[in-house]
Amino acid sequence: MARLGTSVEEPVRQRLLSAATRLFAEKGFESTSVQEIVAAAGVTKGAMYHYFDSKDDLLQEIYGRVLRMQMDRLQRFADGEGTVAERLHAAAADVINTTVDNLDDSKIFFRSNHQLAPDTRKIVRAERRRYHERFRDLVIEGQQEGVFRDDVPAEMVVDFFFGSVHHLGTWYHPDGPLTGGEVGRYFADLLLRSLTPAS
Amino acid sequence: MARLGTSVEEPVRQRLLSAATRLFAEKGFESTSVQEIVAAAGVTKGAMYHYFDSKDDLLQEIYGRVLRMQMDRLQRFADGEGTVAERLHAAAADVINTTVDNLDDSKIFFRSNHQLAPDTRKIVRAERRRYHERFRDLVIEGQQEGVFRDDVPAEMVVDFFFGSVHHLGTWYHPDGPLTGGEVGRYFADLLLRSLTPAS
């Protein structure tokens, strides 16, 4: 069933994931009941528990999706062509863009950490650390080349920048005056300038 | 009651507020039951509902406290002495310091917005906007004087910086290697440098 191109309807599993993402982002994980999720997806509880082990399982699925996407995109830009400054700028602007394009995912990702099962939380944290380290290595690379100032630890720079990314879910509205690309360019500019050595 | 310096024990109201703050920060508002709060404060539910209207009332009280403190401190630095660059640097470093010193408050403040009653949320948002605007005005002042670069909107700079503040609750640990003062200095440096005009 559901042969390519023949089915207009999303499969049930996907509908559940979409509904859960929207609701978790809007009202938070704890304030969303399973009943609401299945109602939004147009199925019953039984169907949900057929596809997922638990409500937490839905959340884990969302985390996995976000982690995979973030890492993929960072790799692509960090290992790309150009000077280290160009690569850092491109990677930074892309993170903002991706975050803005998947705002619901990002809201959940940054706000629901403490709802994860301890084991899952450990995995997420480890994955997240690898991600930050890849970003940090770009900064260190620039510092060693002498094109970035090195009187602030690279870790600090990364935490500084990712704060801004994290924060996007709080203030950015897709129907506001700014596109994701614009915010991405501004923020990447600010990051690069804060790294410009004194002349 | 509770005359200054005479009572060794914190009054019940204060104990409840402290316990709620600690628990909300640790496990989140929705995952903390009233039962746990009153147990941690060493009183019963009845006592709590004598001092507070509801669980939400506790949260509102915490928000009010944070809002008042933030605004007070910003005013003091923004209206202080020195060049605009010095004042912005001092204000920025102070926000970080205050956030780190009251990490539980900050975690709650930045994570529990969507649990607020709609009316309260409106008030909090308005107060928060006034706060951001005061900060933004400092940036604009520097841009008009020509000591800050003005090719990035001041609002963007403020959102960029407060993201980093917001984010502190996620990664900063009081018993880690960095003091709040150090983080404050680093972040304020990064902010000021990102505003340095091309020479």
Next chain:
DNA sequence: TCGTCTTGACCGACCAGTCGGTATGCTGGT
């Protein structure tokens, strides 16, 4: 005795998750 403070049993609502059952359709033996 009056008002403030505190108690703890209790309430109805709601929650995540379970379970017995049904419908559908594929598979392979005849």
Next chain:
DNA sequence: ACCAGCATACCGACTGGTCGGTCAAGACGA
């Protein structure tokens, strides 16, 4: 061509338990 056997997909009433909040009654200082 047929049917028995079985797996997948789904249903929705139900359960055990927790939740925020209430209330009548007591404790106690003024």
